Amino acid sequence: MIPKSHPRYLSLMTRELIVEGVRNGITSTQGLIAQGRGEAFDYLIGEKSTDSALAAEKIAAAQLLLAKRPVISVNGNVAALVPAEIIKLGEIVNAPLEVNLFHRTEDRVDKIIKHLHSLGARNLCVKSDALIPGIDHERAKVDSDGILRADVVLVPLEDGDRCKALVDMGKTVIAIDLNPLSRTAQCATVTIVDNIIRAVPNISKFAGELKGLRKEELRKTVRGYDNKETLCNAIYEIKMNFESFSCQSLYIPPII
Numbered sequence: 001m002i003p004k005s006h007p008r009y010l011s012l013m014t015r016e017l018i019v020e021g022v023r024n025g026i027t028s029t030q031g032l033i034a035q036g037r038g039e040a041f042d043y044l045i046g047e048k049s050t051d052s053a054l055a056a057e058k059i060a061a062a063q064l065l066l067a068k069r070p071v072i073s074v075n076g077n078v079a080a081l082v083p084a085e086i087i088k089l090g091e092i093v094n095a096p097l098e099v100n101l102f103h104r105t106e107d108r109v110d111k112i113i114k115h116l117h118s119l120g121a122r123n124l125c126v127k128s129d130a131l132i133p134g135i136d137h138e139r140a141k142v143d144s145d146g147i148l149r150a151d152v153v154l155v156p157l158e159d160g161d162r163c164k165a166l167v168d169m170g171k172t173v174i175a176i177d178l179n180p181l182s183r184t185a186q187c188a189t190v191t192i193v194d195n196i197i198r199a200v201p202n203i204s205k206f207a208g209e210l211k212g213l214r215k216e217e218l219r220k221t222v223r224g225y226d227n228k229e230t231l232c233n234a235i236y237e238i239k240m241n242f243e244s245f246s247c248q249s250l251y252i253p254p255i256i
């Protein structure tokens with residue numbers, strides 16, 4: 001049991017959710033490695049939503065509200081870390097959830113769907129009757145009424161191949177990835193360099209605020225958005241955070 005007073009309480013509890021996800025057959029064992037990689041980048045970012053992340057989260061909210069057929073892709077890590085939050089976001093922007101796995105097994109797909117249902121998800125795309133062109137792995141399998149037809153897709157913790165394939169299909173792809181150097185981050189239309197545990201509630205908050213706007217005003221919000229600039233800012237924020245840890249500020253206990 002991790003005491004609430006532990007200085008790394010939130011990070012350790014997040015890790016526990018992933019471990020529990022693996023135990024429950026929802027998250028892949030590879031998901032543990034992905035989480036570790038994410039933690040390392042989150043450390044460098046300062047474990048907070050940076051200005052560039054918040055700006056991208058607002059654009060993401062506007063894009064999801066503008067979409068005719070938005071879909072939110074859910075994998076094993078998302079289902080373990082933010083199941084209730086992703087359901088809430090889907091409801092706010094009126095987007096169905098579609099389970100889509102890289103390390104796909106039908107058992108894990110079923111378990112994630114049941115998990116989401118048990119938490120109140122009503123709007124799910126559950127078929128896997130179509131393939132994304134140009135993808136050789138299991139992530140190609142999609143619902144013909146879901147991701148295949150979507151105009152805007154939110155893909156938290158995606159792999160680069162599918163991100164590129166979705167962009168090549170003409171879709172607006174919103175990625176959430178703590179690594180601004182990943183192929184996914186580099187090829188998405190909108191990249192949110194933030195932890196999903198902060199990013200998903202932030203997008204919901206912005207969507208709630210923007211929901212009352214007319215389409216033209218929403219279009220004005222997204223007009224001129226430059227994802228390259230977002231990535232440059234994210235890398236700059238990491239650099240500045242890193243530099244703030246000067247050698248003088250490090251505590252090294254004296255050798256007695």
Ligand code: PTJ
Pocket residue numbers: 027028030031032033034035036037038039041075076077081100101102103104157158159176177178179182194195196197
């Ligand atoms: O459930 P499946 O089978 O679909 O598999 C999901 C994982 C995540 C295991 C699979 O997509 C995978 O192997 O992903 P990668 O290639 O390891 O990429 C994961 C990316 O997400 C890395 O760039 C990590 O830095 C980033 N990441 C990890 N945890 C988080 C994160 N980004 C945001 N929030 C996190 N909590």
